[in-house]
Amino acid sequence: xxxxxxxxxxSVLFSWQVLATPVDTYEFKSAExxxxxxxxxxxxxxxxxxNQNLIDSNSPIAKDLRLEVYKxxxxxxxxxxxxxxxTSRYGDFVLYKPRVTAKTYILWLGPVMLLALGLLVGFIxxxxxxxxxxAPSELTEEQKAELDALxxxxxxxxxxxxx
Amino acid sequence: xxxxxxxxxxxxxxxxxxxxxxxxxLNPQQLDSALEGKPIPVFSLEKLDVPGEMISNEDxxxxxxxxxxxxxxxxxxxxxxxxxxxLSRKNIVPIYGINYRDERDPALQELKYQGNPxxxxxxxxxxxxxxxLGVYGAPETFLVDHKGIIRYRFAGPVDQRVWSETxxxxxxxxxxxxxxxxxAS
Numbered sequence: 001x002x003x004x005x006x007x008x009x010x011s012v013l014f015s016w017q018v019l020a021t022p023v024d025t026y027e028f029k030s031a032e033x034x035x036x037x038x039x040x041x042x043x044x045x046x047x048x049x050x051n052q053n054l055i056d057s058n059s060p061i062a063k064d065l066r067l068e069v070y071k072x073x074x075x076x077x078x079x080x081x082x083x084x085x086x087t088s089r090y091g092d093f094v095l096y097k098p099r100v101t102a103k104t105y106i107l108w109l110g111p112v113m114l115l116a117l118g119l120l121v122g123f124i125x126x127x128x129x130x131x132x133x134x135a136p137s138e139l140t141e142e143q144k145a146e147l148d149a150l151x152x153x154x155x156x157x158x159x160x161x162x163x
Numbered sequence: 164x165x166x167x168x169x170x171x172x173x174x175x176x177x178x179x180x181x182x183x184x185x186x187x188x189l190n191p192q193q194l195d196s197a198l199e200g201k202p203i204p205v206f207s208l209e210k211l212d213v214p215g216e217m218i219s220n221e222d223x224x225x226x227x228x229x230x231x232x233x234x235x236x237x238x239x240x241x242x243x244x245x246x247x248x249x250l251s252r253k254n255i256v257p258i259y260g261i262n263y264r265d266e267r268d269p270a271l272q273e274l275k276y277q278g279n280p281x282x283x284x285x286x287x288x289x290x291x292x293x294x295x296l297g298v299y300g301a302p303e304t305f306l307v308d309h310k311g312i313i314r315y316r317f318a319g320p321v322d323q324r325v326w327s328e329t330x331x332x333x334x335x336x337x338x339x340x341x342x343x344x345x346x347a348s
Contacts, residue, residue, distance in 0.1 A: 047299035060264070061299045064290060089297035091197035 026067060029074050037073040040082060041066050043097070047090045196316035197297055203230075203311050204295035211262050211270060211284035218285050224311035227337045228257045229304060229330075231281070231321075232293060234265040235273050237301040243320035244277055250326070251280035256334050260284040263293045263301055306333055309341035 028034040038055065044065070046057040054066045065086070072082045086094050098104045139147065207219040223230075231247065233240040251258055260281035262270050267286060274281070287293055296305065299318075306315040315333055317325060 064294060088197055
């Protein structure tokens with residue numbers, strides 16, 4: 001009974017290792033290769049299902065491309081060569097992380113530019129406010145006369161209220 | 164001037180709005196082909212109807228042609244089949260079939276009973292040529308110029324509308340190009 005429980009506990013404990021490998025019967029030459037190939041396949045998008053990477057997708061094309069990636073890794077090709085192989089056939093679409101090209105500058109730099117623009121506008125606005133606050137307020141002759149008249153009428157009203 | 168500055172955020176918003184609104188109507192299934200402007204990938208495969216006899220990419224040069232990726236397991240291919248048959252009778256452009264990830268016997272059966280619109284059929288059993296062409300489904304149709312350069316790719320079934328709006332004008336243009344360069348050389 002206790003032994004059965006132990007076996008059960010162990011199998012549950014180690015089951016995550018079984019779950020973590022995709023169901024492809026491909027023998028890698030080395031564990032390193034396997035790690036690199038899986039990482040690459042995780043980063044590449046399936047052209048058909050569009051919202052899954054090559055590992056998650058069940059479509060036949062994803063399976064093919066997956067195996068293609070594995071084979072290329074085992075053949076000693078580096079990541080750039082493999083990504084080149086994929087993009088030359090399926091376009092930049094298969095990259096989850098778009099490349100920095102003339103076409104995608106706006107994508108990469110847009111948010112930064114908008115932030116910079118916002119900061120600039122904010123800065124200018126605050127500076128203007130400060131300059132206005134600091135500026136000594138000079139009254140023209142007309143305004144002085146108006147002010148005097150107002151103060152005078154105020155004083156008269158106050159006198160009136162007192163009576 | 165000052166008043167105009169106040170309109171800048173509105174203009175930015177409108178610009179973004181138009182851009183994103185257009186994005187709503189893009190078809191995510193219509194990917195840009197990475198191969199347009201590139202030559203047909205190098206291949207050497209058997210003919211579908213004559214086992215052992217090879218076709219290579221060199222055989223597809225010299226004439227404007229249409230490459231059509233098809234298979235017996237593909238329902239949309241069955242849908243476009245009658246249209247392709249009609250096209251082949253018109254003799255406008257040679258249609259080369261790429262029988263993609265299929266079995267030879269059922270494929271030949273299908274052509275026998277449904278009619279054969281293809282000038283020639285390339286037997287791409289493992290989908291290797293398909294892979295090199297960036298095919299991710301069937302049917303797909305490629306337009307190839309007389310030098311063997313892929314000039315256009317259409318993913319999905321060809322029908323009258325696609326043909327008259329897109330493919331036919333393009334084929335006419337490519338054929339005019341071919342005639343011009345043929346005259347020049």
